Amino acid sequence: MNSTAQRSTEASRPLRRARGSVHADSRLGLLLDTAARLFCTQGYQGTTVRDIAQAVGILPGSLYSHFATKEDLLVAVYERGVAQICRSTEQAVARHEQPWPRLEAACVAHLEAILRDDDYARVVVRVRPSDVPDAAARLAGSRRRYEAMWIDLIAALPLRRGASPQALRLMLLGALNWAQVWYRADGKASPRTLARRFVSLVRSDA
Amino acid sequence: MNSTAQRSTEASRPLRRARGSVHADSRLGLLLDTAARLFCTQGYQGTTVRDIAQAVGILPGSLYSHFATKEDLLVAVYERGVAQICRSTEQAVARHEQPWPRLEAACVAHLEAILRDDDYARVVVRVRPSDVPDAAARLAGSRRRYEAMWIDLIAALPLRRGASPQALRLMLLGALNWAQVWYRADGKASPRTLARRFVSLVRSDA
Amino acid sequence: MNSTAQRSTEASRPLRRARGSVHADSRLGLLLDTAARLFCTQGYQGTTVRDIAQAVGILPGSLYSHFATKEDLLVAVYERGVAQICRSTEQAVARHEQPWPRLEAACVAHLEAILRDDDYARVVVRVRPSDVPDAAARLAGSRRRYEAMWIDLIAALPLRRGASPQALRLMLLGALNWAQVWYRADGKASPRTLARRFVSLVRSDA
Amino acid sequence: MNSTAQRSTEASRPLRRARGSVHADSRLGLLLDTAARLFCTQGYQGTTVRDIAQAVGILPGSLYSHFATKEDLLVAVYERGVAQICRSTEQAVARHEQPWPRLEAACVAHLEAILRDDDYARVVVRVRPSDVPDAAARLAGSRRRYEAMWIDLIAALPLRRGASPQALRLMLLGALNWAQVWYRADGKASPRTLARRFVSLVRSDA
DNA sequence: AATGAATGAGACTTCATTCAT
DNA sequence: AATGAATGAAGTCTCATTCAT
Numbered sequence: 001m002n003s004t005a006q007r008s009t010e011a012s013r014p015l016r017r018a019r020g021s022v023h024a025d026s027r028l029g030l031l032l033d034t035a036a037r038l039f040c041t042q043g044y045q046g047t048t049v050r051d052i053a054q055a056v057g058i059l060p061g062s063l064y065s066h067f068a069t070k071e072d073l074l075v076a077v078y079e080r081g082v083a084q085i086c087r088s089t090e091q092a093v094a095r096h097e098q099p100w101p102r103l104e105a106a107c108v109a110h111l112e113a114i115l116r117d118d119d120y121a122r123v124v125v126r127v128r129p130s131d132v133p134d135a136a137a138r139l140a141g142s143r144r145r146y147e148a149m150w151i152d153l154i155a156a157l158p159l160r161r162g163a164s165p166q167a168l169r170l171m172l173l174g175a176l177n178w179a180q181v182w183y184r185a186d187g188k189a190s191p192r193t194l195a196r197r198f199v200s201l202v203r204s205d206a
Numbered sequence: 207m208n209s210t211a212q213r214s215t216e217a218s219r220p221l222r223r224a225r226g227s228v229h230a231d232s233r234l235g236l237l238l239d240t241a242a243r244l245f246c247t248q249g250y251q252g253t254t255v256r257d258i259a260q261a262v263g264i265l266p267g268s269l270y271s272h273f274a275t276k277e278d279l280l281v282a283v284y285e286r287g288v289a290q291i292c293r294s295t296e297q298a299v300a301r302h303e304q305p306w307p308r309l310e311a312a313c314v315a316h317l318e319a320i321l322r323d324d325d326y327a328r329v330v331v332r333v334r335p336s337d338v339p340d341a342a343a344r345l346a347g348s349r350r351r352y353e354a355m356w357i358d359l360i361a362a363l364p365l366r367r368g369a370s371p372q373a374l375r376l377m378l379l380g381a382l383n384w385a386q387v388w389y390r391a392d393g394k395a396s397p398r399t400l401a402r403r404f405v406s407l408v409r410s411d412a
Numbered sequence: 413m414n415s416t417a418q419r420s421t422e423a424s425r426p427l428r429r430a431r432g433s434v435h436a437d438s439r440l441g442l443l444l445d446t447a448a449r450l451f452c453t454q455g456y457q458g459t460t461v462r463d464i465a466q467a468v469g470i471l472p473g474s475l476y477s478h479f480a481t482k483e484d485l486l487v488a489v490y491e492r493g494v495a496q497i498c499r500s501t502e503q504a505v506a507r508h509e510q511p512w513p514r515l516e517a518a519c520v521a522h523l524e525a526i527l528r529d530d531d532y533a534r535v536v537v538r539v540r541p542s543d544v545p546d547a548a549a550r551l552a553g554s555r556r557r558y559e560a561m562w563i564d565l566i567a568a569l570p571l572r573r574g575a576s577p578q579a580l581r582l583m584l585l586g587a588l589n590w591a592q593v594w595y596r597a598d599g600k601a602s603p604r605t606l607a608r609r610f611v612s613l614v615r616s617d618a
Numbered sequence: 619m620n621s622t623a624q625r626s627t628e629a630s631r632p633l634r635r636a637r638g639s640v641h642a643d644s645r646l647g648l649l650l651d652t653a654a655r656l657f658c659t660q661g662y663q664g665t666t667v668r669d670i671a672q673a674v675g676i677l678p679g680s681l682y683s684h685f686a687t688k689e690d691l692l693v694a695v696y697e698r699g700v701a702q703i704c705r706s707t708e709q710a711v712a713r714h715e716q717p718w719p720r721l722e723a724a725c726v727a728h729l730e731a732i733l734r735d736d737d738y739a740r741v742v743v744r745v746r747p748s749d750v751p752d753a754a755a756r757l758a759g760s761r762r763r764y765e766a767m768w769i770d771l772i773a774a775l776p777l778r779r780g781a782s783p784q785a786l787r788l789m790l791l792g793a794l795n796w797a798q799v800w801y802r803a804d805g806k807a808s809p810r811t812l813a814r815r816f817v818s819l820v821r822s823d824a
Numbered sequence: 825a826a827t828g829a830a831t832g833a834g835a836c837t838t839c840a841t842t843c844a845t
Numbered sequence: 846a847a848t849g850a851a852t853g854a855a856g857t858c859t860c861a862t863t864c865a866t
Binding site: 045173179198201 | 337376378384403407
């Protein structure tokens, strides 16, 4: 619902202007936050320009003072989402030195971001590039840096011979991302617990 | 509303009328097949009633001789999808007796269904119930039978103490389903290979 | 809701076939009754062919075995309505010999018919010919016989010099017909009472 | 939503843009005028959004910049109609002091408004609230103020003992309103004459 | 930056009606 | 007489976007 923990100043929840944003004193920050919230809640196609404008407190046409198209707005949100999930994950990883703990920390950070903390990050998982054909390439491009990070994380693991690092990465990220489909906040297991269980299932050194 | 399940391949992909059907319902069959194809290709919201009607060769309004709403059509497709993925998986599982091979067979069948074989099954994974709020309950209901099957498959495994069967199920299914997002048919690894790799990663008895 | 008191045999309320209708054993009687009920309840434009067919228990297309168009069905209902309101009024009038009591009896019969007793008669007042341009002439033609009766009734009155018989007729019928707009069955005054009050207001011989 | 009431004749019938309006809202005024004209000519259900938009010279969708639904547009027209018929009647009444002449003036004003002068007023009589179920309550609410005026007018009359004021009001208004059904502008009697005849028929003090 | 009205295309759906069976 | 599927036109309304102000 609200964006990151680290940057809460910008995600001013109510309708008024955010301060301290890189985007100066404009409504741009609020606009992005709102779009992120609606995109991750209702999906890209399920969110209308009207929805966003109304939640921000402007008219639909005014949105085009900031973004040329709805897709551009999505791309902006998506890029921020990738940036933030990268940052969260990097910070979490940096606290550990051993490869498996580092991987586990990444999984926890990732899952917490896409389930709870960060509307921007949630959009990255919620919106399939193929749902927005014209922007698919740009979205996929944004994602790449994050994937590179995961490739490194996995490469550092002492896997047993024959195990596919790529399969491990796809499996872990897939399992984590799909949690967005079934996870309910009122459940018993927290994102953190879930992430740890997933990791322990594939941890071959135990 | 929809007809049998025994005729899954009868009128699968072609744009024109099915040939040689024993039933006289070829139009309805074609309609469902077409809807399944478009829904899994473009998503539910990305597919218009016009798209479907045009691909079938009828007028948009004619669709409403068969289904009262677009959502009802989705539900019919979805229910067929669940039925077929259940059938495929059950058949695959039945060829094995040991728990891990049974699970592996299920994963292979599941992944092949949602990546390649079966437009109906693909819809089940492609369309999130929450994207279609008014039909969400019906869709989720359909899914339940399939989930029950997986719970049984997992319960039969000799897991090491402390491992969560639920986490294992959610992890495997999530990883498999998410493959729909990144899998490209021209890739090196077949669905079968992928599924086996995923299973081997979580196989604790090796 | 149901049609006349004198012909209750035909107006079999539930969905099954009427017996003893002039229209033999067919569903025609039921069809007409149902159309009358819906037309007077929801208006002509507010009633769809589907509504009628469904209430009768047939398919929309089957309606066209009986009537070539929806308008033809309306005309048939309307003509019956005029016939029945004529009959009711004539019977009521026949019980009196003096001109004013005859007029009063006509008003009572008319108002009871269009407010309560007779769905067919209600249609005659409810549906404006101008709402159905293509059938307007036929509807207006049906009405004529009834109007002639009223002209005679009024002509028999001993009006004071200068009073316009035409104005009196238009006023009385207008006041009665408009009651359909505001009358509620749960009100205090019965149609009979209302009709009498209207007559007494214009009765110049008191 | 709708603008002033002081400009009733400004953009009355012409198909094209109003000339010389003091206001810049000519488009909205034209829209309302056009809707009033079509609603009173063809009825509410007989008038399509396309009809209105085309007569105004905009696209159907553009109508929704001003009104959220077709019903909202009707309500706006209807409310104006009640306002204007109130105003016309009040002005006419104000020119007389005796109760019967005041009533007669009201009848004349009412009849002229709903037969000739004022498309908005005509809509009030032409459209039955029960034909537009979702807006019925709002329409009926609008009407109330006008009815209150009539109750006062009637209450001031020196009726003979036993005469029901309510019946007199319902009779007069019913007779006047129903004239919309049968009146043709080319007839011999003017609305004014007709209204006077009606009043004289119920005038008990002559 | 923002407004408010409008655009143009297209959304889903309904309607009366047809017609082979 | 009735069916069931289809037609073709039209229904109301929504959408992303534009543009003069």
